[in-house]
Amino acid sequence: MKVDSRRPKLTKLELQVLEALWAHGKASIREIQESFAEPRPAYTTIQTTVYRLENKNVVRRVRKISNAHIFEPLVPRDVTRHRVLDEILSFFGGRAQPMMAQLAEAGKLTMDDVRELEKTLRKLELERKGKAAPNDR
Numbered sequence: 001m002k003v004d005s006r007r008p009k010l011t012k013l014e015l016q017v018l019e020a021l022w023a024h025g026k027a028s029i030r031e032i033q034e035s036f037a038e039p040r041p042a043y044t045t046i047q048t049t050v051y052r053l054e055n056k057n058v059v060r061r062v063r064k065i066s067n068a069h070i071f072e073p074l075v076p077r078d079v080t081r082h083r084v085l086d087e088i089l090s091f092f093g094g095r096a097q098p099m100m101a102q103l104a105e106a107g108k109l110t111m112d113d114v115r116e117l118e119k120t121l122r123k124l125e126l127e128r129k130g131k132a133a134p135n136d137r
Contacts, residue, residue, distance in 0.1 A: 007075070007083055008056040013041070017049050018080065021059060021073040028068040 010018070020035040021027055027035075033046040041049075050071055053059040059071045092098040103109035 007080075008058065009087075010053075010056075010058070010080070010084075011049075013045075013049050014053055014058070015080070015084070017046065017053060018058065018073055018075070018077075021071060022077045026062055026070050026072040028065070028070055030068065032071075 016036070017032055020032045023035065024031060029043065029047050029050055032050065033040055033043050036046075050059060054061070054071070058075055059073050061069045062072050063070045089096065089099060092102070100109060
């Protein structure tokens with residue numbers, strides 16, 4: 001799997017800030033900080049992180065209300081998730097099975113998760129068959 005080198009790598013905190021922006025659509029630094037669970041990172045930590053994301057062209061300022069700048073994400077959640085997933089899969093030779101085995105060993109993948117995954121795979125398979133050309137059936 002090839003990772004898109006045009007998109008900058010994002011830290012865990014940068015991804016958390018993006019999650020807050022995706023949830024709100026647009027938000028001030030204070031609103032982003034308040035979306036974090038306790039204990040929250042310091043306001044200045046969030047501010048620095050948002051400015052770094054701005055420099056990476058991942059977020060932009062859309063307006064200013066009083067002293068507060070309002071930011072919005074420039075990258076879609078699904079695009080970012082795919083990129084992060086590609087990076088993770090690269091540690092497992094681009095294959096999902098070793099990654100899933102690692103998740104199971106770490107207690108992060110349950111049988112309920114596997115059953116839900118099977119449902120998703122069945123649904124995707126049916127969608128693919130439904131979209132196949134009549135000659136392909």
